[in-house]
Amino acid sequence: MVVSSPTHAQLLSAFMAAIDHVAGAQPEQSRSVGELARGRVKAASRRLDKLLTRAGDGSLAVLHQTRIQIKRLRYLLEYFSPVLKKADRKRIVGLAQLQGALGALNDVVVGSAYISALPALAEYAPAHELFMRWLKKEKKVRRRKAVRAVKELSRPR
Numbered sequence: 013m014v015v016s017s018p019t020h021a022q023l024l025s026a027f028m029a030a031i032d033h034v035a036g037a038q039p040e041q042s043r044s045v046g047e048l049a050r051g052r053v054k055a056a057s058r059r060l061d062k063l064l065t066r067a068g069d070g071s072l073a074v075l076h077q078t079r080i081q082i083k084r085l086r087y088l089l090e091y092f093s094p095v096l097k098k099a100d101r102k103r104i105v106g107l108a109q110l111q112g113a114l115g116a117l118n119d120v121v122v123g124s125a126y127i128s129a130l131p132a133l134a135e136y137a138p139a140h141e142l143f144m145r146w147l148k149k150e151k152k153v154r155r156r157k158a159v160r161a162v163k164e165l166s167r168p169r
Contacts, residue, residue: 049092053100056085064166070159072121078162079114082107106165113161117154120147 043051060081067078086107093101124147132140 045092046095049088049095053085053088053092053096056081056088060085061166064162067162068159068166070155072117072155075114075155075158075162076118076121079111079118082111082114086111110158110161110165113154113158117151117158120151120154123147124151 060078063074063078063081067074086104089096089100089104089107093104124144127140127143127147130140
């Protein structure tokens, strides 16, 4: 960038100082992008590991929180992939698969809640009941698959 006037240079300098102040940057102690990425991935991985140990019981609330944490970790890995190790980049595929299984379960749980909240008109009662039974069965199947996938991911390698 070419600074065309002293005033422009002062404004630019003041702006950069303000940004550094807001961001809490300390230039002499700043970390590299790789160090920042590894730190963020490590912290997100610890949070996920804690959830994975609890998610094996099949609690829908914990499985949902696990899905959210997987999404956060996966996005971090994807965003920082150019500066991460190959092993970190390989984790993305497994996380995406587990996120998919947990997302499929979440879809059924949310769909079931919506359908349950609808008033069942007498003329549609048999169809409504049939659909609710299917959702209940599907929730059980998807929960089992999700718990199996969680246990597979959390198994020590």
